Amino acid sequence: MYHIIINPSSCTGKGIHTWHRIKGELDRQSVPYKSYLTTHFGHGRQLAEQICQASTEPVKLIIVGGDGTINEVINGIPDLDKVNIGYIPAGSSNDLGRSLGLSKDPLLNLNNILQCRQVRLMDVGVITGSDKKETRFLISSGAGYDASVCQEALKSSLKTFLNHLKLGKLTYILLAIKQIFAKPFMNGEVSADGGAFTEYHRILLITTMIQKYEGGGMKMAPDADPNDGLLSICMVHGLSKLLIFFLLPTLLFGKHTRFKGVETFHCRELAVRLSRPEVIHVDGECPGDMKEYKIICQHNELQLLQ
Structure with a gap:
């Protein structure tokens, strides 16, 4: 099960269009997921905290949005050791995606996340x-x-x-x-x-x-x-x-x-x-x-x- 937090307003609406493409691919592949749309500043943090607190298993959490969205989410996670994070850039600057060498194609990023067999560790x-x-x-x-x-x-x-x-x-x-x-x-x-x-x-x-x-x-x-x-x-x-x-x-x-x-x-x-x-x-x-x-x-x- 994947939990997906989406900022629909990122990059003046790019986030919601990116999500529609991702959702179509998830449904086509019959991937189990729950999606959550942010509605206000700080909502990503609240959602991440709620998701982690409600789960007794390690969490697979995908973020669709810009650099600010993923920053909100990681600050809402109580224990990073219990969460695997996937990131699909959909912002205006996308500096994290650029630094990590992520593709500009959201479906390619999605499939890399779904097919990942070994996590990449990163400093915080x-x-x-x-x-x-x-x-x-x-x-x-x-x-x-x-x-x-x-x-x-x-x-x-x-x-x-x-x-x-x-x-x-x-x-x-x-x-x-x-x-x-x-x-x-x-x-x-x-x-x-x-x-x-x-x-x-x-x-x-x-x-x-x-x-x-x-x-x-x-x-x-x-x-x-x-x-x-x-x-x-x-x-x-x-x-x-x-x-x-x-x-x-x-x-x-x-x-x-x-x-x-x-x-x-x-x-x-x-x-x-x-x-x-x-x-x-x-x-x-x-x-x-x-x-x-x-x-x-x-x-x-x-x-x-x-």
């Missing part, structure tokens, strides 16, 4: 703020510039318009250009793996990656490996806004890491203390502002049907 990031609340992420978490892009994209009518034209990824590019000049720099301190804090000024972003891509195809962490048990950190600091603007295209190809002012490293745990609360994103969703937070990598925590 966990961010904890001063309130001690833990939030999981599969792609990335960031403070500063990329979080501001995500926050504006979530409420932007431009994203809806471009999704209708099948140009949803262009949303992030346009907002990325705008936010270079709109987002103030940050100041703060960073510690890796319990070491001493290092102070930084004029910080554009502090991004923690599990996968290679975020923001609709920006190759923020070209060396990230979702199975190495490590967080891939990218910090940009001490650069002028004008120089950052000209460096922006290099993000598309992962070539930004060669420039002075772009600092990258790997660690199992990252602690950040900012001079003021800043918007934080997890997999493109923005749960709130944080001044201090810690991120850890849980090695091979997710069991992926692929």
